[in-house]
Amino acid sequence: MATAPKEINQPAPEVLLRVENVTKIYDGTVKAVDDVSLTVNKGEIFALLGGSGCGKSTLLRMMAGFETPTKGKIHLAGQDITNLPPYQRPINMMFQSYALFPHLSVWENIAFGLKRDGMPKGQIAERVEKMLNLAQLGKFAQRKPHQLSGGQQQRVALVRSLAKRPQLLLLDEPLGALDKKLRETTQLELVNIIEEVGVTCVLVTHDQEEAMTMASRIAVMSEGYFLQVGEPDTVYEMPNSRKVADFIGNVNIFDGVIEEDEADHVTVRCPECVHYVGHGVSGHTGMEVGVALRPEKIMLSDKKPKGEYNWCQGEVIEIVYFGAHTTYHLKLDSGKVIKAQELNNTRDLSCGLTWGDRAYAHWNDLAMVVLAQ
Amino acid sequence: MSQATNNKIFSNLWMVVVYLFLYLPILTLVVYSFNDSKLISTWTHASLRWYEALIKDDDLISAVLLSLKIAGISALMSVFFGTFTAFALNRYKRFKGRTLLSSMASMPLVMPDVIVGLSLLLMIISVQHWLGFPDKGLFTILLGHALLGTAYATVVVTSRLREMDGRLDEAAMDLGCKPWQVFHLVTFPLLLPALVSAFLLTFTLSFDDVVLSSFLSGPGYSTMPMVIFSRARLGLNPTINAVATVTIVVVTCAVIASSFYTSHQARKRKREEAQAYSDSNK
Numbered sequence: 001m002a003t004a005p006k007e008i009n010q011p012a013p014e015v016l017l018r019v020e021n022v023t024k025i026y027d028g029t030v031k032a033v034d035d036v037s038l039t040v041n042k043g044e045i046f047a048l049l050g051g052s053g054c055g056k057s058t059l060l061r062m063m064a065g066f067e068t069p070t071k072g073k074i075h076l077a078g079q080d081i082t083n084l085p086p087y088q089r090p091i092n093m094m095f096q097s098y099a100l101f102p103h104l105s106v107w108e109n110i111a112f113g114l115k116r117d118g119m120p121k122g123q124i125a126e127r128v129e130k131m132l133n134l135a136q137l138g139k140f141a142q143r144k145p146h147q148l149s150g151g152q153q154q155r156v157a158l159v160r161s162l163a164k165r166p167q168l169l170l171l172d173e174p175l176g177a178l179d180k181k182l183r184e185t186t187q188l189e190l191v192n193i194i195e196e197v198g199v200t201c202v203l204v205t206h207d208q209e210e211a212m213t214m215a216s217r218i219a220v221m222s223e224g225y226f227l228q229v230g231e232p233d234t235v236y237e238m239p240n241s242r243k244v245a246d247f248i249g250n251v252n253i254f255d256g257v258i259e260e261d262e263a264d265h266v267t268v269r270c271p272e273c274v275h276y277v278g279h280g281v282s283g284h285t286g287m288e289v290g291v292a293l294r295p296e297k298i299m300l301s302d303k304k305p306k307g308e309y310n311w312c313q314g315e316v317i318e319i320v321y322f323g324a325h326t327t328y329h330l331k332l333d334s335g336k337v338i339k340a341q342e343l344n345n346t347r348d349l350s351c352g353l354t355w356g357d358r359a360y361a362h363w364n365d366l367a368m369v370v371l372a373q
Numbered sequence: 374m375s376q377a378t379n380n381k382i383f384s385n386l387w388m389v390v391v392y393l394f395l396y397l398p399i400l401t402l403v404v405y406s407f408n409d410s411k412l413i414s415t416w417t418h419a420s421l422r423w424y425e426a427l428i429k430d431d432d433l434i435s436a437v438l439l440s441l442k443i444a445g446i447s448a449l450m451s452v453f454f455g456t457f458t459a460f461a462l463n464r465y466k467r468f469k470g471r472t473l474l475s476s477m478a479s480m481p482l483v484m485p486d487v488i489v490g491l492s493l494l495l496m497i498i499s500v501q502h503w504l505g506f507p508d509k510g511l512f513t514i515l516l517g518h519a520l521l522g523t524a525y526a527t528v529v530v531t532s533r534l535r536e537m538d539g540r541l542d543e544a545a546m547d548l549g550c551k552p553w554q555v556f557h558l559v560t561f562p563l564l565l566p567a568l569v570s571a572f573l574l575t576f577t578l579s580f581d582d583v584v585l586s587s588f589l590s591g592p593g594y595s596t597m598p599m600v601i602f603s604r605a606r607l608g609l610n611p612t613i614n615a616v617a618t619v620t621i622v623v624v625t626c627a628v629i630a631s632s633f634y635t636s637h638q639a640r641k642r643k644r645e646e647a648q649a650y651s652d653s654n655k
């Protein structure tokens with residue numbers, strides 16, 4: 001999908017956007033973006049992911065030119081655009097509320113930016129036609145925005161921002177206004193359109209699934225700075241901190257102390273169990289760490305697992321059925337509650353556990369990530 | 374008889390009473406404008422006598438024309454200044470004296486006209502004393518009406534600006550509009566309906582104002598309401614009925630036309646939205 005298969009000897013990617021140590025302080029007190037640096041490569045879909053108020057929109061609006069950074073520089077294709085007004089940047093944005101001009105038809109909305117550039121009439125008509133086809137909106141050209149459904153408006157907004165062939169496309173919560181079912185189909189539609197045009201793209205979202213499906217790289221933001229930047233699978237499988245592990249998907253975190261620190265494995269003693277991690281980590285014996293374990297990597301059974309590592313025992317206190325999978329909440333003897341997710345691959349509930357049963361949870365030695373405190 | 378029917382009869386009766394209260398005086402006026410008698414309260418027989426008198430009544434005609442002229446110009450001024458004030462208050466969130474401006478802008482709405490008129494009069498007299506102008510007359514009336522009208526226009530335009538998506542300006546700029554193009558291509562067309570209603574509102578306000586005009590007018594500048602008012606004190610002349618009837622007819626037609634237009638637009642929009650919905654579900 002969005003992540004291209006990795007090839008050996010890939011040419012060095014061409015950097016399109018470079019954000020250098022950008023800080024934005026509102027009203028002298030609110031630090032919305034705090035010393036952020038990032039590069040976006042040509043052809044990439046880059047996602048800014050984070051909770052409400054973490055400064056995603058502010059960062060995006062500085063790229064678009066609606067806000068000027070308090071400190072720092074923004075370069076596009078080698079040119080310093082930090083102080084360029086929005087109408088002089090080869091960047092277009094798609095707004096969360098779409099911001100379609102209500103007094104203009106779909107056709108005129110798409111042509112709006114082209115007319116400002118003084119493009120000849122014939123060329124405008126041709127380009128608009130192309131955009132309408134791209135968004136499958138041909139028969140709605142003469143409608144006004146209020147005569148369109150939410151999904152159609154969203155597509156108009158997208159192709160309006162693509163019409164000028166910007167070097168960089170900015171998307172602020174592009175699917176925020178759609179309902180859940182529509183979002184899923186639209187995500188892929190959106191990626192297809194973006195890839196067909198081949199535009200570089202920065203996307204803001206607070207929905208981690210959306211970031212994972214659409215982006216080739218993700219930056220996880222919190223309180224104005226980046227916690228981690230990486231490809232979706234890296235961020236998911238190898239979060240670099242508790243916050244990232246917590247924010248991306250569900251996670252169980254065990255607090256413990258490194259007991260054995262070898263080059264090929266470590267063991268971490270926690271009150272609930274002992275973790276045997278099948279690879280080395282950067283740490284030392286006696287260091288306090290957190291062990292992050294995703295619910296889908298935990299297996300449940302009613303028989304005691306072999307060995308002394310990587311299992312624990314508890315009581316099933318909650319079963320949440322999701323259709324494709326079921327999440328069990330297991331209360332361990334220490335009082336800690338962990339979540340385990342089992343696939344429902346047969347029609348009877350997978351491991352025959354019910355409320356109040358005692359069960360064993362176990363996992364393999366490469367399932368977890370050791371996080372420094 | 375059941376309780377429900379009782380209620381219904383009562384509420385219908387009540388409605389008739391209210392309507393009579395509101396419209397009987399106007400109806401009387403209209404009917405008596407076709408009365409042949411010189412006495413305002415005695416009906417003799419129908420005639421167009423007072424309409425003929427009206428056409429020949431140069432004073433009244435010129436007062437009407439003056440009122441129209443004042444209302445037109447002052448409404449334009451009100452909309453112009455009101456729009457600027459509304460923009461300042463809505464688009465520029467932080468500037469020195471913002472709170473002061475926002476409360477002062479609506480002050481004339483609550484201040485009694487008599488006080489506004491009196492204070493304007495005092496100001497004009499002292500300015501005239503020091504500078505030798507302005508003389509009381511057309512200019513001073515316009516000034517007063519524009520002052521009051523600006524307050525109303527500000528309210529109307531502000532409410533429209535509030536509900537307008539501020540992102541539209543940004544979208545326009547993003548697509549390559551320079552700031553003045555944003556106004557010309559996006560803000561103004563969207564604001565136009567509000568500007569029209571602000572114009573109509575301030576026009577009407579000015580057209581029937583008698584208090585401010587009385588304070589601010591000078592010799593030779595009597596507006597229609599002032600003429601009617603002063604003649605009424607000398608004993609009513611049925612010509613007044615005629616001019617009032619003409620005004621009522623014009624106003625009623627305008628109101629009916631505009632409400633037809635708005636409800637037609639609303640219906641059209643609803644239909645189109647419904648159609649969009651059914652199309653998208655196909």
Ligand SMILES: Nc1ncnc2c1ncn2[C@@H]1O[C@H](COP(=O)(O)OP(=O)(O)OP(=O)(O)O)[C@@H](O)[C@H]1O
Pocket residue numbers: 026027030031032050051052053054055056057058059206
């Ligand atoms: N114009 C502004 N003036 C003052 N403070 C602002 C302004 N815009 C944003 N902020 C503050 O900056 C911080 C970051 O805001 P921002 O809109 O970038 O968050 P966000 O990550 O987009 O959140 P959300 O997901 O809710 O949209 C917030 O604390 C917000 O209150």
Ligand SMILES: [Mg+2]
Pocket residue numbers: 056057058
């Ligand atoms: Mg935001």
